[in-house]
Amino acid sequence: MKNIxxxxxxxxxxxxxGGVLLATSPWFSAFSDQKKTVxxxxxxxxxxxxxxxxxxxxxxxxxxxVEIVAIADIYQPSIDAALKIAPKAKVYKNYKSLLxxxxxDAVVISTPLDKHYQMxxxxxxxxxxxxxxxSIAYSLEHTYTIxxxxxxxxxxxxxxxxxxxxxxxxxxxxxxxxxxxGDISGFRTFWHRNNxxxxxxxxxxxxxxxxWRLYKAHSKGIMTELACHQLQIGTWAMREIPNKVMGHGAIxxxxxxxxxxxxxSCIYVFDNGVKMNYDSVLSNKFYGLEEQILCHxxxxxxxxxxxxYEEIPPAPAFLQMVNDVENAMFGAIPFAGTxxxxxxxxxxxxxxxxxxxxxxxxxSLMLEAFAEAVITQKQPALIAEEGYYATALSLLGHxxxxxxxxxxxxDEFKLDYLNHKKTSSKV
Amino acid sequence: MKDIIISSKRxxxxxxxxxxxxxxxxxxxxxxxxxxxxAVSEIFTSxxxxxxxxxxxxxxxxxxxxxxxxxxKVIKKNKADx
Numbered sequence: 001m002k003n004i005x006x007x008x009x010x011x012x013x014x015x016x017x018g019g020v021l022l023a024t025s026p027w028f029s030a031f032s033d034q035k036k037t038v039x040x041x042x043x044x045x046x047x048x049x050x051x052x053x054x055x056x057x058x059x060x061x062x063x064x065x066v067e068i069v070a071i072a073d074i075y076q077p078s079i080d081a082a083l084k085i086a087p088k089a090k091v092y093k094n095y096k097s098l099l100x101x102x103x104x105d106a107v108v109i110s111t112p113l114d115k116h117y118q119m120x121x122x123x124x125x126x127x128x129x130x131x132x133x134x135s136i137a138y139s140l141e142h143t144y145t146i147x148x149x150x151x152x153x154x155x156x157x158x159x160x161x162x163x164x165x166x167x168x169x170x171x172x173x174x175x176x177x178x179x180x181x182g183d184i185s186g187f188r189t190f191w192h193r194n195n196x197x198x199x200x201x202x203x204x205x206x207x208x209x210x211x212w213r214l215y216k217a218h219s220k221g222i223m224t225e226l227a228c229h230q231l232q233i234g235t236w237a238m239r240e241i242p243n244k245v246m247g248h249g250a251i252x253x254x255x256x257x258x259x260x261x262x263x264x265s266c267i268y269v270f271d272n273g274v275k276m277n278y279d280s281v282l283s284n285k286f287y288g289l290e291e292q293i294l295c296h297x298x299x300x301x302x303x304x305x306x307x308x309y310e311e312i313p314p315a316p317a318f319l320q321m322v323n324d325v326e327n328a329m330f331g332a333i334p335f336a337g338t339x340x341x342x343x344x345x346x347x348x349x350x351x352x353x354x355x356x357x358x359x360x361x362x363x364s365l366m367l368e369a370f371a372e373a374v375i376t377q378k379q380p381a382l383i384a385e386e387g388y389y390a391t392a393l394s395l396l397g398h399x400x401x402x403x404x405x406x407x408x409x410x411d412e413f414k415l416d417y418l419n420h421k422k423t424s425s426k427v
Numbered sequence: 428m429k430d431i432i433i434s435s436k437r438x439x440x441x442x443x444x445x446x447x448x449x450x451x452x453x454x455x456x457x458x459x460x461x462x463x464x465x466a467v468s469e470i471f472t473s474x475x476x477x478x479x480x481x482x483x484x485x486x487x488x489x490x491x492x493x494x495x496x497x498x499x500k501v502i503k504k505n506k507a508d509x
Contacts, residue, residue, distance in 0.1 A: 316469050317459035318476045 009167050009358070009365075024174045026381035027164060030369035033376050037065060042374035045070040045104045047095045047119060048111035049082035052133060056108055056160075057085045059364040066371045072098040075209070095119060099126035106156065106374045108367075109133060112212040113219045117142040124149045129156035129374045131367070135224040135391040140399075143391050144413050150384055156373045158366070159387025161232055163302075165369065166362030169233065171353045172293065172302040176237045181295030181307075184238060187276035188292040189230040191222070194285040196254040196262075207257070214258050221260025222249075222280045223398040224391070226289075231397070232390035233291040233302070234268065234276040240419045241389055242268035242276060243409045249401035253283035266397040271419060278397065300353075308350035385417045444488065449481035 021028055042065060049057055049071050060066045068086035072095040073079050079091055092098040099107070099122055106129035109119050117137045123130045130150070136159055137143040150157040163169045175181065201210045212218035213225055235241055247266030254262045262282040269275055293300040300307045314320065373380055392413060400407045414420040456477050460469050 314463070314465060316473045316476065317463040317465040318456045318469070318473045318480075320463050320465075321455065321459035 020174055021170065024177055025164060025170050027369065027383040027386075028380070030372045030376075030378075030380040030383075033378075034372055037372060037375045040375045041065055041067045042371040043067050043069045043103055043105045044108060044371070044374070045072065045089075045098055045101070045106075046082070046108045046110065047072045047098065048078075048109060048115075049073055050075070050078050050110065053078070053108070053110035054081055054085060055363070056110055056133075056367060057082055059360075059367045060108070060371070061085050062364075063368055063371055065368075065375065069104050070098050070101060096122060099123055099128060105129060106131065106370070108370075110160075113224055114138045114212075114217065117146065120146050121149055124153040124155055127153075127155070129370075129377075131158040131160070131370045132387075133160040134387065135220075135228045135394055136387060137391065138220070138224075140392060140395050140410070140413050143388065143395065147384065147388050147415065156370070156377065156379050157384045157387075158370045158373070159384065159390070160363075160366070161229065161383075161387050161390055162362035162366045163229055163233060164236070164362065164383065164386060165365040166302075167358040168305045168353050169236075169302045169362070172300045172307070173233075173236055175300065175307065175353075176293060176295065177239075180298070181293075181300065182297035184274055184293065184295050186274055186294045187234045187237070188279075188294065189227075189233065189276060189290070190279040190287060191226040191230060191289040192280060192285050192287050193282050195282065196256075196258070197282065198257075214260055216259040219260060220395065220398045222262075222264050222282075223266075223394040223401075226280060227264075227266070227278050227397060228390050228394040230289070230291050231268065231276065231278060231393045232386060233293070234270075235389055235393070235418070236386065237293055238270055238274065240270055241409065241417070242270045242393065243419075244269035244406060245393070245397050245400045245409075246406040247278075247397055247401045248404065249398075252281075261401070264397075264401060266400065268393065268397070301350075302353065305353045305357075306350040307353060308346065308348055310346075312346075312348050382417075385415060388415060389417070445481065445485050448484040448488065449477065451484060452477040452480035455480070 044060060044066055046053055046057055046060075046068070050073070053073075057068065057071075060068055068089050070090040070092055071079065071082045071086065072092040073082070074093055083089065083091070090101070092101075098104065107119075107123050108131045109116060109123070110133045111119060113135060116132055116135075117139075120130055120132050120136070132146075135143075136146055176184065197211070197213055199210050201207045208215050208218070213221065219225060245266055245268045247264065249261035249264040251258055251261055252263040264278070264280050266278045267275055268278070288303075290301050290303045293302075296310070298307055298309045315323070369380060369383075392409075396407055396409065409420075414422055416422045456473055457470055459465075460467060466472075
C-alpha cells in the first residue's frame with residue numbers, strides 16, 4: 001500500500017472544486033486560500049512542549065508557512081527537547097510573559113487539562129489565535145466559557161481533534177453520509193491498552209507534574225484523554241448530538257497511585273434511540289482501539305481503514321452446487337431449524353477505505369489548517385463546535401460515571417449546532 | 428522386466444473418457460449458474476473448478492474400472508483353475 005501525501009489527498013478528495021469533501025468536512029475550507037498564502041508565515045508559540053507538544057512542534061517546524069517564535073514551559077527537559085526541534089525559539093518560563101510578546105500571532109496549548117482554561121482565556125485576552133489540545137477544559141462550565149470567549153474574540157480557535165483531518169475517517173464519514181451503508185444502527189467505540197499510563201519521573205515530587213493524567217485534580221482520565229477523540233466520530237457520522245448518557249467507571253487493576261478510572265463503560269443515546277457505546281480497559285489490549293460504525297448494510301472500522309458489507313457476495317454457483325450435493329448426501333438432519341445455528345461473528349475480510357496509506361493520522365494536516373487560518377484570519381466552519389461537543393460529551397460521560405446516574409445534556413451548555421438549539425442562557 | 432504396451436486405441440479411449448468427465452463438469456456448471464442465478468460469466472471464471480472436477484471424476488472412474496477389472500480377472504482365474 002503506497003502513502004498518500006496532503007496535496008494528493010486534498011486534490012483527490014475534491015477540495016479545490018468544493019466537492020464532497022467540504023460537505024462532509026467543512027473545516028477544509030481552511031485550505032481554500034492556500035495558493036494566496038504562499039510566502040506568508042504564521043508566527044506561532046507553543047505553551048507546554050511536553051511529549052505531545054513536541055510532536056505538534058515537529059509538524060509545525062516542517063511547515064514553510066510557520067515560524068516558531070517561542071516556547072514556554074517550567075520543565076527544563078521539555079525545553080531542551082523542544083529547542084532541538086526549534087532552535088531559534090525564544091524560551092519563556094512563564095506563559096503570561098510569552099503572551100505579552102507582540103511577535104506572536106498564535107499559541108498552541110499542550111499542557112495538562114486543568115491548565116487549559118486559564119491559558120486559553122489569557123491567550124484570547126492577549127489577542128492571540130489559539131490551538132488547544134483536547135480536551136478543551138476540565139469542566140463543562142469552563143468549556144462553555146472558552147467557547148463564548150472565542151466567539152467574542154473573533155480569533156481563530158482549533159481543538160486537537162485530528163480525526164477530523166484523517167483521510168481514513170473523512171472517507172468513512174463520506175460513505176456513511178452518502179447512504180452507501182443505509183441507516184446507522186449504532187456505534188461501538190473502544191480504546192483498550194495494557195499499561196498503567198505511568199511515565200518515569202526523575203523524583204517522587206515530580207510525579208503529579210509528569211503523570212498528571214492519573215490525578216483527579218489535573219485530568220478526568222480515560223474520558224478526557226482518549227474518549228474525547230472517539231465520541232466525536234459518532235456526532236460527525238450521525239450529524240446529531242446524543243442527549244443522554246449513562247455509565248460506570250472503576251479502578252480494577254492499576255490500583256497503585258491512581259486516582260482516575262482504569263476501566264470505563266458509557267452508553268450515549270441519540271434522540272432516535274441509536275446508541276454509542278464507549279469502553280476502555282487498561283489491562284487488556286487485544287482489541288486495541290476502534291470506532292465501529294454499525295449500519296444496516298455494512299460496518300465501517302476507520303482506524304483499520306476497512307469496511308464490510310452485511311451481505312457477502314455468494315460463492316460461485318459451481319461451489320454452491322457441490323456444497324448442496326455434499327449436504328444432501330452427508331449432511332445432518334436439521335431438528336431445530338436455522339434459528340438454532342449459533343450466530344458467531346462475521347469473518348469476511350472486508351475492503352480497504354483507501355487505496356493508499358495516509359502519511360499521518362491527521363495531526364499534521366490539522367496544524368497546517370491552523371497555520372492557514374492564522375494567516376488568512378478566517379475561522380474554518382464548524383471546527384470549534386466539533387471540538388466543543390467532543391469535550392462536552394467526554395465530560396458528561398465522566399460525570400455520569402461519577403454520579404452513577406443517567407444524565408441529560410444540560411440546556412445551558414447547548415450551542416446552536418446540529419440538533420441542539422440554544423434555549424436558555426448559561427446559569 | 429516386462430514392457431507395458433499401451434495401444435493407440437486405449438489412449439484414444441482414455442482421452443475420450445477424460446473429455447466426457449470434463450463435459451459433465453462443464454454442463455453441471457452451466458446448470459448451476461442458471462439454477463443459483465449467479466453471473467453468466469461464471470461459466471468461464473469457474474473453469475478451474477470444472478477442470479478439477481473433471482480430473483477427480485476421471486480418477487474415480489479409473490479406480491472403479493480397475494477394481495472391476497481386477498475382480499473379473501480373479502473370477503476368471505478361479506474358474507480356469509477349477
